Amino acid sequence: MKYWTKLSHAEQDEIITKALADNIDYKQNTSLGIPASRLDPTVFYEQAPFLKDAPLLRAYIQNPNHIGCHTLGDSELFFRGTQKLERELIELISVDIFKAEPLSCDGYVASGGTEANIQAIWMYRNLFMHKYDAQLNEIAILSSAHTHYSIAKASNLLNLVSYSVPVDDKTMEILPDQLGETINIAKDHGIKYFIVIANLGTTMFGSIDSPSLYAETLSNHGVLFKIHIDGAFGGFIYPFVDHESKINFSDPNISSITLDAHKMLQAPYGTGIFIARKGQLENVYTREASYINGMDITLSGSRSGANAIAVWMILHSYGSYGWLEKINKLIYRTDWCCNELNKLGVTYYRHPKMNIITIPVRYITTELAHEYGLVPDTHEEAPNWYKIVVMDHVELHHLQKFITELGNSLSTNTSKLAITNNPA
Numbered sequence: 518m519k520y521w522t523k524l525s526h527a528e529q530d531e532i533i534t535k536a537l538a539d540n541i542d543y544k545q546n547t548s549l550g551i552p553a554s555r556l557d558p559t560v561f562y563e564q565a566p567f568l569k570d571a572p573l574l575r576a577y578i579q580n581p582n583h584i585g586c587h588t589l590g591d592s593e594l595f596f597r598g599t600q601k602l603e604r605e606l607i608e609l610i611s612v613d614i615f616k617a618e619p620l621s622c623d624g625y626v627a628s629g630g631t632e633a634n635i636q637a638i639w640m641y642r643n644l645f646m647h648k649y650d651a652q653l654n655e656i657a658i659l660s661s662a663h664t665h666y667s668i669a670k671a672s673n674l675l676n677l678v679s680y681s682v683p684v685d686d687k688t689m690e691i692l693p694d695q696l697g698e699t700i701n702i703a704k705d706h707g708i709k710y711f712i713v714i715a716n717l718g719t720t721m722f723g724s725i726d727s728p729s730l731y732a733e734t735l736s737n738h739g740v741l742f743k744i745h746i747d748g749a750f751g752g753f754i755y756p757f758v759d760h761e762s763k764i765n766f767s768d769p770n771i772s773s774i775t776l777d778a779h780k781m782l783q784a785p786y787g788t789g790i791f792i793a794r795k796g797q798l799e800n801v802y803t804r805e806a807s808y809i810n811g812m813d814i815t816l817s818g819s820r821s822g823a824n825a826i827a828v829w830m831i832l833h834s835y836g837s838y839g840w841l842e843k844i845n846k847l848i849y850r851t852d853w854c855c856n857e858l859n860k861l862g863v864t865y866y867r868h869p870k871m872n873i874i875t876i877p878v879r880y881i882t883t884e885l886a887h888e889y890g891l892v893p894d895t896h897e898e899a900p901n902w903y904k905i906v907v908m909d910h911v912e913l914h915h916l917q918k919f920i921t922e923l924g925n926s927l928s929t930n931t932s933k934l935a936i937t938n939n940p941a
């Protein structure tokens with residue numbers, strides 16, 4: 518690890534206090550033109566004694582605006598202290614988690630995975646148009662049938678056609694023949710440029726798409742492509758479980774990644790993370806943003822600097838080994854639950870290096886699903902699947918209780934018992 522150290526609370530406090538001191542102090546400095554201020558002091562009382570030991574809360578009260586992107590070009594000087602922490606955060610994630618070369622990536626803390634995914638597709642759409650003179654109707658999004666709906670939003674917003682590749686209904690892996698077939702259909706429609714979204718953990722199954730399958734197949738078809746990894750769910754898990762993972766910047770075909778700190782990292786909402794290899798983000802430079810010092814190349818506009826600090830604090834509170842231990846605990850619980858399901862004869866889908874277990878609906882009564890807060894694959898029609906996501910709060914004793922009740926419900930329901938003898 519190059520950057521990812523564990524820091525004590527006092528060490529973090531010192532660094533954050535210095536960063537905040539390097540930002541504008543609205544009380545001490547005269548700043549007549551900036552349309553921003555600290556949080557309203559009549560509501561957010563600045564003198565509360567506990568704030569002394571709470572650097573993050575002080576950051577929220579000081580309310581730095583991290584508008585723009587701070588890994589390239591100039592940035593607003595008013596918030597330069599905390600922008601530095603955001604830069605450090607992007608560099609830590611790119612290099613220490615996703616194996617990028619030092620200082621080879623740009624990125625920012627977005628509102629969430631949705632924004633980070635849209636940012637990626639926006640960037641590649643423009644890149645194909647700027648670099649290759651591509652027409653809008655020659656560019657397409659390509660992703661698996663289990664891709665998150667943020668990609669459908671991007672397709673709609675950016676006016677891009679989207680192709681969905683079927684997956685195997687047991688392994689949940691992309692079907693290579695179907696991928697080739699889908700590319701052929703797209704080419705017949707005049708598509709020459711592909712924006713691939715490869716899932717590093719699908720929302721419902723936690724299944725992992727193979728970026729190298731996409732890269733090989735698209736190369737064989739002689740078309741240009743860019744691969745974005747949607748690691749909104751798995752980005753803070755999978756790299757810590759699969760130590761041989763190549764789903765990172767060591768693969769030259771991977772150009773950008775989405776993560777969500779507000780999922781596995783348990784950060785406050787508003788902490789999506791977008792990371793791209795350098796030399797690409799300039800394609801979404803908005804020239805009209807001239808009143809901002811530096812380049813605004815983000816979808817967000819104004820955004821909270823305190824959120825970047827929150828993610829920085831979480832990572833440095835654990836350190837890389839602490840995070841590995843935490844993820845291993847969740848994987849242990851997931852393994853435990855899968856073993857118990859095996860004993861009951863219940864079939865399910867689980868990627869062995871992820872913490873989602875997805876169970877066919879035929880095993881689960883509606884009452885059990887409600888009682889245990891299982892999430893269905895659809896709310897619009899009768900569901901096919903329910904999922905368990907083994908987060909920090911999902912402990913063994915909760916899983917034990919669920920398994921006992923599931924066993925009871927299966928043994929009192931003869932039709933369900935009969936079903937358990939059939940493969941999924």
Ligand SMILES: Cc1ncc(COP(=O)(O)O)c(C=O)c1O
Nearest residue numbers: 629630631665719720749750777
């Ligand atoms: C794989 C995946 N991508 C993107 C998103 C969107 O993330 P957000 O809700 O932070 O916008 C989600 C959310 O569940 C997700 O699971």
